Amino acid sequence: MSLSRLFVDADLAAGVEAPLDEAQVHYLRHVMRRADGAPLLLFNGRDGEWRATLQSRGKKSAVATIGERTREQAAEPDVWLCFAPIKRARLDYLVEKATELGAAALQPVFTHHTAVERVNLERLRANAIEAAEQTERLSVPEVRAPVTFDRLLASWPAGRRLLVCDETGGGPPIAEVLSGLGEVARGAPWAILIGPEGGFDAAELAALGRISSVMSVGLGPRILRADTAALAALACWQALVGDWQHPTPRLDADYRTSRTLV
């Protein structure tokens, strides 16, 4: 039986009782069939990860009584994923994968060729939380309200590097660009921008060309779907610029056992 790992809003500290929301209580009791005293892991994006135990507070509510800390909160790569919304099933998958791959923020962008007109932000946020719980992240990516392409560029933060995956071709290879970065660029905040299925239009490409921190790159000779391009670019970025550059710590046998056998 695996240990349930939950994202909560509350501050986390030893001995504190963290409230669980109705959906979490339902999930623990009726999906996972956990009884009072069941062990949990909690994180809130600020205080690291803590052991806790489930405690009922009436028929439909419960709290988590917090024990000891299992992991300290640590800095994470500051990379946004800016993407034109796509159809629902693919968007669900994109949010899940981008969360696993360590995106710090998810920014839907309406470009001129974007076919999808609405984004269900609550659904995106729920997917991001679920993926963060499962991928053992200590944070949940910030899911931002959609903006137009023009507005995104007009308010682009000075110094934030923007990696644009340009499917019209002609871009230098992604590994060549990311391997050749200097120290300042490597330490800067970043974003990856993926266009809609129909591509950026000429005015959008021209506007991107006016941002000094833009780097256009190519992702090989095959035409990639927007969701594939997003995940591929994020994986390459983490491998060459982000936190995949460091050897992965060998998992603590005790910790691992407690995650999988409780």
Added chain:
Amino acid sequence: MSLSRLFVDADLAAGVEAPLDEAQVHYLRHVMRRADGAPLLLFNGRDGEWRATLQSRGKKSAVATIGERTREQAAEPDVWLCFAPIKRARLDYLVEKATELGAAALQPVFTHHTAVERVNLERLRANAIEAAEQTERLSVPEVRAPVTFDRLLASWPAGRRLLVCDETGGGPPIAEVLSGLGEVARGAPWAILIGPEGGFDAAELAALGRISSVMSVGLGPRILRADTAALAALACWQALVGDWQHPTPRLDADYRTSRTLV
């Protein structure tokens, strides 16, 4: 209206009539509502890509009359993706994405911890063909019959490099390993092996250690699902070793227009 691009078995040459199968005829007539004379693009994995036109041969059958060649067949990276089968929806997605990312072959592997017991090869093949048609590949990845982990390793081809994504940690970073390869390794055939959700067991890890061409790598500090790890490793491999190392050709404006506006 986009130009329909179809994978066929027949040899392709100017003036030849290529038979279309029943599913293709149904798709063209009833899903895409194409009439006789509608333009198509065909490829077969051997002869490049050709323009063709739809021609009825009775109520339920049709052929494609082949015109001129649009692209020559070219060599593609020789990289297999070996993966423990996962649940159906995720497997569909994995096959689609691995096809877009240029895997040459898809090899299901039953490891000791693999929870899924059956693989629908026909479904995998249909997904691979559909993805190849859409991603403008000139080939379809070979979908192999499942093998046990022990058999896979016992018959491992001499010289084929094996990149193992080891989620127990301790592996060097993927970019460090792939950037540091010598010319012989870069030119060799490759495979990427992803374990099941439960990880490889100790005997499997020991068996992998006895294969001389194995390289274990880490994919950062977050725990990735098996499908995410497969796609991330394949993207990094293409970027650092495969055909994403070359600048992408700028799409021919005529060709592009004909693909999207016919």
